[in-house]
Amino acid sequence: MSATCLIVYASMTGNTEEIANLVGEGIEQSQVTVEIKDILEVDVTDLLDYDGILLGAYTWGDGELPDEFLDFYDEMESLNLESKVAAAIGSCDSSYEHRGGAVDILSEKLLELGADVVLNGLKIDYAPKGPECIQYGQSFAGKLVKVGELV
Template identity: 35%
Template sequence: MKILLTYTSMTGRNEKIAKYLDQYLRDHGAEVTLQQIVDTDAFELEDYDAVIVETYTYNDGEVPDEAKDFYDDLADVDLEKTKFAVLGSSSKEHLHFGRAVDYFTMQLNSSNGEQVADSVKINQDPDEADFKRVDMLADNVLKSLK
């Protein structure tokens, strides 16, 4: 079970969640590559059994600048048979809460990826209930690979 977990984090929230998710997946037998989105090549996603993308939402509901190249490249990738999930931290105080999570979910679906877990949006710092939703996302990804 080779899983790519790629993330972007401005405040450290998503990095914290990514490290938690990385450990959870490893504890359940997955081989995980954890890296920042800026270092991720969309054309190498086919090398993995599953991809988990974690992003924050920038400004007025935008994909973060450091994730735009990866996001744009997804339009030119055929992810047939690649399972995926998307999550991210945002703020409910913003009109466009978690919009980048929605954009990545749509882009990965448009690239023929197979969404295996509902997207998870976390309001700012994750609490115990949020980590349970992250666990559920991870469990769905792992289940899809067995």
């Protein structure tokens, strides 16, 4: 049975959505099944159905999560993600003091819930860079497959 991965993202300008799609492309190239869903199309319990979880959000205001991610974030509190491989991704703006703060918030929440956060968060300024995002996806898939082999 091959590993499965879910990418959940919130995107205002389309940058984080594009990052999610490119990371997903890298994961698929590594023979891992991936689903990519907008934050408004997913229930928090869906995270439990996948081996790997990537959460993606743009950073809002002073380094915060965007409004559309807040309910999902709060509902995550009830989850135990101990058997999950995870990471966070997102678009940001280096001109702000808390560059990519949403990525940091999501990474911390994943750790708090017991997930194995296998990569540092991917923070992309403005428009995504294809090769960097694809390589991140391939690295994530590699970590996911390795963890699966250990089980």
